[in-house]
Amino acid sequence: MTMDKTFNAAEAEARIAALWEERGAFKAGANASRDASFSVMIPPPNVTGSLHMGHAFNNTLQDILVRWHRMRGFDTLWQPGQDHAGIATQMVVERELAKDKSNATRREMGREAFTRKIWEWKAQSGGTIIGQLQRLGCSLDWSRNAFTMSGAPGAPAGEEGNFHDAVIKVFVDLYNKGYIYRGQRLVNWDPHFETAISDLEVENTEVAGHMWHFKYPLANGATYEYVERDEDGRVTKRETRNYISIATTRPETMLGDGAVAVHPSDERYKPIVGMLCEIPVGPKEHRRLIPIITDEYPDPSFGSGAVKITGAHDFNDYAVAKRNNIPLYNLMDTKARMRADGLSYEESAQIAGAIARGEREAGDVSQINLVPEELRGLDRYDARKAVVEAINAEGLAVTYLKKSIDPETKAEDLTREPLVEDKPIMQPFGDRSKVVIEPFLTWQWFVDTSKIVGPALDAVRKGCAAERDGTFDPQAGYTRILPESGEKVYYHWLENIEPWCISRQLWWGHQIPVW
Template identity: 45%
Template sequence: MQKNYDPQEIEQQCYKDWEAKGYFQCGNTKGETFAIMLPPPNVTGTLHMGHGFQHTLMDVLTRYHRMMGDDTLWQPGTDHAGIATQMVVERQLNNQGVSRHDLGREKFIEKIWQWKEYSGNNIGKQMRRLGTSPDWSRERFTMDEGLSEAVAEAFIRLYEDGLAYRGERLVNWDPVLKTAVSDLEVVQEEEKGALWHFSYPLEDGSGVIEIATTRPETMLGDVAVAVHPEDARYKNLIGKKVKLPLTDRLIPIIADDYVEKEFGTGCVKITPAHDFNDYEIGKRHGLEIINILTPDATLNDNVPEKYRGLDRFEARKIIVDDLEQLGFLVKKQPHTLKVPRGDRTGVILEPYLTKQWFVKASQLAAPAIEAVEAGKTRFVPDNWKNTYYAWMRDLQDWCVSRQLWWGHRIPAWYDQSGHIYVGKDEKDIRQKYQLSDDVVLTQEEDVFDTWFSAALWPFSTLGWPQKTPELEKYYPTSVLITGFDIIFFWVARMMMFGLYFMKDVPFKDVYITGLIRDAEGQKMSKSKGNVLDPIDLIDGIDLESLIKKRTESLMQPQMKAKVEKATRKHFPDGIAAFGTDALRFTFTALASTSRDISFDVARMEGYRNFCNKLWNASRFVMMNLDGFDQNHTSLKMGVAEKWIWHQLNETIAAAHKHIAQYRFDLLAQCIYDFVWHQYCDWYLELAKAQLSDKTIDLYHKQAVQFTLIQVLEEVLKLAHPVIPFITEEIFKQVKTYTKTKDDSLMLSAFPCFDENLIDQASVEEVLWLQKVIISIRTIRAEMNIKPSLEIPLYLKNPMQSDIDKLAKTQKIIQYMAKVSSVTISDDVPMSASDVIGEMELHIPLAGLIDVEAERSRLEKEKAKLDKEITRLSGKLNNQKFIANAPQDVVEKEKQKLAEFESKYGKLQQQFDKLASLSAH
């Protein structure tokens, strides 16, 4: 093995070897099936920290189940991302002075496919760098031929079963993209605006009624004013009419429970075509629906001529001015409101009345709710099922159409009279509906919402609607790993479609991860300059390159300066190269049940150190195998060997338990604790102590060497799902000393619990041994005894159990604690001492230390501590400081004082020991 571990040297070649040898492919074993679907990333983008986090957890499960002998499928693929992809290509064309309309639909789609071939490989490359092991031979794309067939088949079935229809309803409308968008693509942002109060005169001239609105332009589409039926102020007005200012229309005053009497004036203007709540009120009361906007959010011909063709915000200013001049403006006041913006364009969205295709989601929801209630699918953590229920029990019909060119075109055709025909293609439709050739058919221009094809993912990727062996074998899948933000948009829809088309749930478990935030708990965003690229954490990046990367897509100089400042503050030296395994270990350790997960780059240093520790421990093991015979059958296990096998066995049991419960954080912790604290910190030292004994029995020596190498091999298997690269590289060396015939750790069996290795007596014996060694080392450190000096040890009042343990471990104690001799005696010379149970440990100090020199050293230490304690005490007794300093600063000062006082107390104990020594 190389002296130092260098991930850059091994990772990429290691991955190429795995992939070339087909280790990731399903169907290689005849065990139980384990299947997991990769939530398909958008083909437009690159993997962010959330992807890296979730993909690591999926890979941990995948590698674990392969090693358990399961027939394991991790199904990869990408999503065509309708809006995002079309925007990217349109922007490229616009830079060339060309629009998609100049090209026409077919040529434009050709351009998108070309771009997809160029861009689509980025995600695969990143996933490979992260060490993920999906079955790349089965990679799918939501627009490939098979999945396109599945989308068409699903819609045709829904339509024929009366669950899909075309209708006119309100949708979220993006006036830049000129398409409906899903709720997931709406970003609600708090912004400062205004609330205008207007008076509407009563038709009979008896007075006015006052309303308030944040969107004055929509008043031109008002069809009623609503009041609460029990509002005494307006009971006598219900049924009367008001004159709608700026128009020649009369609109009624209606009563509806939706109105809050205490809010505002208690009167609400009703504009069903431009507000989702008003739309429901309009339906309840049979009100006319007047749309006043065009698809690009200018005012249409349903408003007075003066305002036609005006942009909505330009119209707002003019309408407010006109109402003020006519005396209808009562007041304008500042108002903070939530503004819906499109996440792609940033433009303010409009509730817009348009004809769209819908799916009756509420009818599909009932079986999906029952499946979770019955435990056929469980959420982990369990509380997320309540989020699922809340949304599923209040479903509106799902708008599945989008006014785009990129996507699955809806398989519907219209004749000259507007009749609708749904089928696979025009030939299929003419045959199905017995239409003659003289009937002219025009195909629907709209495409499906991306989530429609995504909802089919768990079975369309397995070959549905064909009855394939893969579909039979791997559906339903075992687990889905995803974020809480798409429980509504994806998880719920997969449940509905899985149960409807496959008559079974799509997955047995849904593991919901938290959201990765920065070290300070802030959401990662480009504008904040706190976004991290997983590949930068693997390979490292210098400061200037990091700044350039974070600012190159930002348009505003002010924003660029802000991001640069934040980057220089948090990463003054850039980002060091940590390697893939350190990143994966960090992700795994962070995977708790928390909703938000703070990612601190500094934490990766600890896991990089872990990798180095494992590498160095492996080198130590292989340097201490001289004379080892792997075929040696007579092994004499000492207490240390029995102990480490017991501890390993306990760790293996814990690992299986944590994986079954999706407690990845606890899995990482138990591996870390065993490898670092038990195997490296203790067993390697215990083994070294035994192997250094020239009188060691051959069978015992073979047992020590056997344990060193075999436990290491089990450690590599145990840790492989989390840190695959370093474990594989070490395994190449280790397997030459063991009986394994496996070419790769990926082909090895994951360790299993063995009750024959449980040995509680060895645990008690080694715990006693550890206490003795730690006690002696502590005394040596406190009394400043030179590390090179061998010291005598006296034991006073030992129990028989202590004597029995000593008999098994005395040579180890002498080697590890630099003890020259061990004497059991009640006649103990002047010494420094400690107590373990009833037994006293005494280290004679005569001749080991210069009492006066040690006293002088301690006096200087004590003087320094006195000074610091006085300074901090004065500071913390200063009420002005306590009142004005930030709370965290005060707490830090209190912690410092406590630490100094603790040190002072220990120094005093050392003085007492010196005084006792002087007295003798």
């Protein structure tokens, strides 16, 4: 037998993998010579894609552990599987359909027909990752390969299994134990896919932005002495004001403001805390008043030190609103257009005003639509432009003196211009849709993570303590974090964990068993 001059990896990998598969070398129980068992569930890669360096790294580590236990005679199982990847798969199939203009869109064909298209695509293209793992030599028991949508209603022949039933069972069990609940909270909302997404699916990117400065007039023409001081307490500015100024990067959300907040220590605004001020946008005859409150969130050294609180459209504002019982007024629909449903603007403004004055309880405010009729249905950015133009036209923008020189006469001219700062801002984008994510108040299903982090915290606290005093026992079920500097990060993350949104508004995926 002559040796080939060059090594043909493609031929060798396929031949060796087929031989291993034929001999059942990686099946559960192969080479078992003791009662002890060892199993690993592969973190299932997405069915849509192909392996990347992260997969190669973590699968190599798993393979080392699995082979080591198998060679020592453990009853060993490395369970393979693929994730149905709701958003990514739906996006891929929609793109494939769009390549042929004769195809109906997802919404035109309906959910049942669309999911059939996805199953067809999965049958044609879903094996890429399996083939890559096999060529890498990963010692998974391929006779047990699973798919997270196997056994789902409408699954075609060859996609039998119990994953669908298992997901439903676990959901119901966790719900009955109080770990899962339905609630209304602020979530990351993708206006392109019209679904909630997780923090991990959001890419925060620095982009060129603007900071607009506006005046919120005090109710009933009230005035106060506004005084600024330097670090030594000397007065650097004193003037009588009939407004409080705020700065915002998102003027369109001003329509949903529930309050203006200042820091309790900010002496500049103490005379007006508890007073009402006017949101400087919307029909003048129905202009809405909101309270000026104190909260630890505003930074007195940043901007004017006063911040508008729009609890339904900003995560920090949401926390302030919840602490201070400020109503959450939703302004947008699922496509990030200004709402066109609910009560008229006049009726909405009257009810919201009564709530702000303490004349009625907030209760359910979902029907209150504080978008003026002329802005309803507009895209959020078109609404932003309209809001800025209206405020400028009314003279309620904070202004500055702009000096210009006539190029012919060289004469100086001073004019007052609206104060708009050009500045970089961090903006959230959907990692797949690439559109700007909107903080959105909606009903979703959540895992009450605060109820499940206790054992994880205890395991590390006890493990790290035992490591330091020299009594660590790997059989005790404790965990060490190395290097020790990682402990603080771990504790901070789990001790401040937020409820985890687990529901999505997608057609491809498990349906929540709420019937």
